[in-house]
Ligand SMILES: Nc1ncnc2c1ncn2[C@@H]1O[C@H](COP(=O)(O)OP(=O)(O)OP(=O)(O)O)[C@@H](O)[C@H]1O
């Protein structure tokens with residue numbers, strides 16, 4: 001008797017969802033909770049230690065899959081990985097100068113905020129701006145991905161990574177401003 | 181061959197119809213034990229009818245520790261032998277604990293791993309041993325109320341407890357002879373106590389200000405699933421600190437700059453009574469004559485008190501704000517108040533103002549954690565097979581590794597849902613290198629020195645290769661208790677490198693064994709009888725689980741031969757359980773366990789498919805992004 005649950009299927013299939021950038025977040029959440037309802041170690045608190053170990057592994061995998069697919073950037077990077085694009089291919093990608101200049105401007109704005117008279121409003125504004133840019137890149141990614149245009153998909157992915165990093169820095173500053 | 185008895189659904193043929201499970205709130209100031217009986221969760225009282233056990237242990241007489249209220253009465257006589265607020269020392273190094281100890285007038289030493297020990301008349305005592313005494317007392321209370329041995333317990337810890345503090349708590353339970361079903365975060369327990377009563381849907385903030393710790397957690401309750409969205413807090417902020425500011429104020433206003441340990445204890449008790457009285461009165465006269473006969477009487481008004489604690493209360497709101505942001509929310513549906521210090525009117529005011537919600541108070545804030553833990557224990561022990569309640573908790577602090585230059589590389593960020601596993605690849609940086617040192621830390625800061633050191637280990641036996649050629653995959657796994665385990669493997673050659681994890685904090689297994697042995701020596705009860713009882717229980721649990729599984733899935737997942745094999749082995753174990761050979765029972769339990777592994781794996785596979793069955797993929801709405 002040998003058999004063990006298939007931990008190698010892709011994250012979309014794990015949730016019974018089509019491999020696609022478009023995703024229904026509510027449906028993903030509902031399926032996630034249903035799966036955890038079956039696999040979580042709490043369901044195996046009285047089971048054999050083998051079953052408990054198995055449950056921890058499965059439950060951890062479902063958590064990992066959920067975290068990956070939940071956010072657009074994670075999903076995009078994962079789709080690239082499934083398509084055989086490596087981290088290396090990504091880091092070799094040349095970004096256009098226009099985008100880099102725009103990034104530098106956003107970064108300068110961020111650095112200037114603590115000195116402003118009304119830093120709270122300024123940070124709100126900047127967060128909106130970054131989020132807008134992010135959404136534009138998400139749309140660009142989806143179009144490129146659906147059209148099998150790997151070059152543009154990579155480009156959108158890399159830009160999303162830049163913007164995401166900037167967003168977390170801006171959020172950290174926001175946190176500092178709130179905490180006073 | 182004996183025919184196998186198959187249980188009807190919802191009916192158990194076994195001796196343990198309803199298992200005895202308890203929830204334990206091991207608090208800084210007070211500890212409680214609760215249990216579900218007749219479908220209702222309630223706290224258990226001692227012989228005198230008291231529900232709260234003061235978390236105090238006196239070690240004046242060797243071998244005869246005194247726990248609870250009687251210990252408290254010995255405190256001013258034997259300040260150094262009477263340990264209070266031990267929880268604040270759990271899993272702490274001596275350095276971390278010095279400030280605490282100065283206030284409490286303990287004499288500290290440290291063990292080989294740099295962990296704190298208290299020097300008492302009974303010798304050196306670790307915080308783990310002192311906590312085990314408290315747990316033992318609660319266990320005895322539960323066993324006499326429930327008239328039998330406890331099958332398992334859920335023990336609560338502050339959500340903000342780190343790995344070392346959790347491990348120390350689990351060690352204490354093991355020492356006290358308690359089977360820990362789960363370590364549960366206190367705020368999550370409180371949410372369970374409320375959520376299950378009212379079958380609520382929505383977002384709940386749990387604000388827990390106890391004696392020594394502050395916790396804030398935000399949870400979403402949906403379809404029976406409690407999902408912890410974010411958690412935060414401060415492991416060194418609570419009612420004790422309110423007492424301390426009053427002590428300082430009393431000292432200042434009576435112009436005393438040095439005090440004796442015994443006086444300090446008395447002053448602190450006075451401060452605490454004053455504080456508690458101020459929750460219902462607008463000013464309190466403090467009589468200091470028993471401490472300093474020459475001191476003039478002073479009066480503390482509620483306004484003055486509120487001004488003194490204002491900075492501390494503000495600190496809790498900062499944590500609330502951060503937690504809301506981490507949860508990506510700007511409001512909540514309900515606020516639950518937990519902990520004795522939420523009786524302070526100023527605390528209630530600012531918290532309800534902050535969340536713009538009147539807090540829920542219908543369950544006693546002192547008992548709500550123990551009650552939630554009892555409910556979860558009842559579920560985990562298997563008394564509610566139909567329950568679809570599930571708790572999805574998170575890790576409170578990031579886990580990371582030391583990299584070049586003393587910097588931390590985060591592996592698992594805080595607020596990640598557990599259980600979680602992450603793998604990280606390492607390589608060698610020198611030609612011919614055969615060992616690699618790994619240092620695991622916990623915390624949010626960038627420098628290793630600002631984080632808590634959890635474990636160091638070394639991968640040895642890496643085959644000599646050129647620098648960068650070896651590929652070592654290190655896997656970190658945090659289980660549902662929030663406890664970490666690490667495994668490592670050299671990939672390129674397939675050679676498994678040997679890993680030795682040396683915890684910088686917590687007890688090693690051999691420490692526990694040694695302590696267990698010494699405590700068994702003066703513990704009553706026959707060790708052998710206990711061993712047999714434990715093996716029997718493990719055997720029954722396996723049979724019970726397997727029979728239920730066979731009844732449900734045996735026909736579908738096993739062929740006739742496989743099924744016969746399992747049934748025979750089950751029957752063999754059942755027969756052995758009638759006898760008294762613990763050794764044989766153990767061996768057969770293990771062998772049946774191994775035999776059923778493949779069946780278990782198939783069942784889990786089936787669960788996955790069933791969980792998603794009936795949801796057609798093409799019904800999904802096409803939505804982009806979030
Ligand atoms: N009426 C009251 N007014 C103000 N404070 C009170 C009142 N009653 C109790 N307290 C304080 O509550 C604290 C104890 O709270 P609680 O029993 O919830 O803590 P604990 O669970 O032991 O600690 P922790 O949760 O931090 O481990 C003490 O500091 C006590 O002085």
Ligand SMILES: [Mg+2]
Pocket residue numbers: 205207208366390391519549
């Ligand atoms: Mg508490």
